[in-house]
Amino acid sequence: MLKTRASRETWLFVVMALLVLGAGLGLRDPWPSDEPRFALVARQMVDSGQWLFPHRGLELYSDKPPMLMWWQATLYSVIGNWRVAFLLPSLIAALGTLWCVVDLGRRLWTRRVGLYAGWALLFALQFTFQAKKAQIDPLVVLFVTLANYGLLRHLLLGSAWRWWWAGWFFAGIGVITKGVGVLALLMILPAAIASALHWPRVRLHARDLRFWLAPLAFVLAVALWLVPMVMTALATKSGEYQAYLDDILFRQTARRYVQSWDHHQPWWYFLGTMPSMWIPAFLALPWAIPAWRRRLRRRDPRYLLPLAWWLLIVLFFSFPHGKRDVYILPSLPMFCLA
Numbered sequence: 001m002l003k004t005r006a007s008r009e010t011w012l013f014v015v016m017a018l019l020v021l022g023a024g025l026g027l028r029d030p031w032p033s034d035e036p037r038f039a040l041v042a043r044q045m046v047d048s049g050q051w052l053f054p055h056r057g058l059e060l061y062s063d064k065p066p067m068l069m070w071w072q073a074t075l076y077s078v079i080g081n082w083r084v085a086f087l088l089p090s091l092i093a094a095l096g097t098l099w100c101v102v103d104l105g106r107r108l109w110t111r112r113v114g115l116y117a118g119w120a121l122l123f124a125l126q127f128t129f130q131a132k133k134a135q136i137d138p139l140v141v142l143f144v145t146l147a148n149y150g151l152l153r154h155l156l157l158g159s160a161w162r163w164w165w166a167g168w169f170f171a172g173i174g175v176i177t178k179g180v181g182v183l184a185l186l187m188i189l190p191a192a193i194a195s196a197l198h199w200p201r202v203r204l205h206a207r208d209l210r211f212w213l214a215p216l217a218f219v220l221a222v223a224l225w226l227v228p229m230v231m232t233a234l235a236t237k238s239g240e241y242q243a244y245l246d247d248i249l250f251r252q253t254a255r256r257y258v259q260s261w262d263h264h265q266p267w268w269y270f271l272g273t274m275p276s277m278w279i280p281a282f283l284a285l286p287w288a289i290p291a292w293r294r295r296l297r298r299r300d301p302r303y304l305l306p307l308a309w310w311l312l313i314v315l316f317f318s319f320p321h322g323k324r325d326v327y328i329l330p331s332l333p334m335f336c337l338a
Contacts, residue, residue: 006111013102013115017122021094021131026084035134037061039086042072052229053244060240062247065225067177068136086134093142094131098122100142100149101333107157108302108337120284120336126277126325127332136178137326143174144330147184148309155191155202156301161210168214172221179253180330183313185218190308194301202301265323270314273325281336292338306334 002008030036041054041061054061054069068089076085098118105114121127130137150167154160167184174181194202205211233241275282295303313331317323 009112009115013118013122017095017098017118020122020128021091024132025087025091026081029083030086030134035086038068038134038136039072039082041066042069042076042086043082045069045073046076052232053241060244062244063252064136065176065178065248067173067225068134068139071139072134087132090131090134090138093138094127096142097127097138097145097333100145101337104149104152105337107153117337120281121333124278124281124332124336126329130326130329135326137329140174140178140180141330141333143170143177143181144184145333146170147174147181148187148306148334151184151187151191152305155187155204155305159203159205159208164211165214165217169217169221172218175218175222176225180327182218183316183330186312186316187305187309189312190305191301194299194304197299199299199301199304202305264321267318269323270318270325270328273328274314277325278332278335281332288338303338306338310335310338 002011030039037056041056044055044057045051045066048055051066051070051073054066071089071092072086075088076082079085079088098121101121102114102118105117107114127141130141147167147170150163150165150170152167154164154167171181171184174184188204191202192204195204230245233245292303292307296307310331314328317327
């Protein structure tokens with residue numbers, strides 16, 4: 001297992017990731033402000049058996065979709081320890097994200113490039129900081145990265161239809177996690193432009209019928225939660241459940257984006273966030289930018305797609321008045337990969 005240099009380097013990364021991300025697991029209680037709220041909602045799911053509509057005490061909890069609380073409640077049902085269960089989803093999500101980046105780097109370039117990208121992500125301040133908190137964001141990052149993984153496997157490595165469908169499916173899972181999972185599909189935009197300009201190694205295969213089946217995978221993923229939730233809420237004919245639908249489907253998503261009521265920041269906010277929160281990876285920009293320029297002049301889509309997608313995400317979240325540093329966190333894995 002450790003006889004070759006490649007295996008030693010890989011296992012060193014695996015062990016270091018487990019040590020860095022898993023340190024302290026099970027040694028603390030939830031910290032304010034969000035962790036106690038999520039953990040209590042998950043605990044109430046287990047105690048009441050009501051998993052479809054999360055409750056905070058007697059009130060319906062509509063601030064966030066229940067994905068994180070489902071994970072916490074499920075893991076508690078298996079482990080039986082809340083100190084472990086409330087943090088374990090973030091650990092699993094972070095490890096899954098690292099695997100996607102390392103494996104995609106290996107497939108697009110070499111095994112060593114994949115490991116370099118993994119190391120850059122593992123020690124990126126914001127990634128590790130969020131991975132050690134019981135928040136929804138690590139799960140969002142995982143599902144968006146899984147969507148990117150599936151899309152890039154198809155767009156850059158040949159007609160991999162199962163991965164193409166999986167990319168759309170995980171984008172849908174990202175939607176029912178926090179709403180922004182659909183942004184993973186913006187990866188198709190630079191791919192379509194590069195394909196139209198006849199860049200090598202990038203193809204959409206849009207003339208194949210299987211290409212157009214992918215939106216069905218997205219709809220299926222969203223429907224797993226949305227359909228039973230909406231049908232049950234409408235069947236109750238309760239004003240409380242109608243308010244829940246309006247809040248979680250509209251107010252906390254489109255309305256929050258268009259008419260932000262908190263976290264107001266200037267348009268250039270993320271230009272200050274990335275240099276401070278994405279270190280040390282961001283410190284490589286003076287060397288990375290000339291290398292990116294050379295690769296793009298050679299029409300290499302392996303750099304165009306992740307870089308263009310990263311910029312699109314930053315641009316998308318720069319428009320509304322409300323901004324938080326975690327909004328652009330899902331783009332960090334692709335930044336490290338590029």
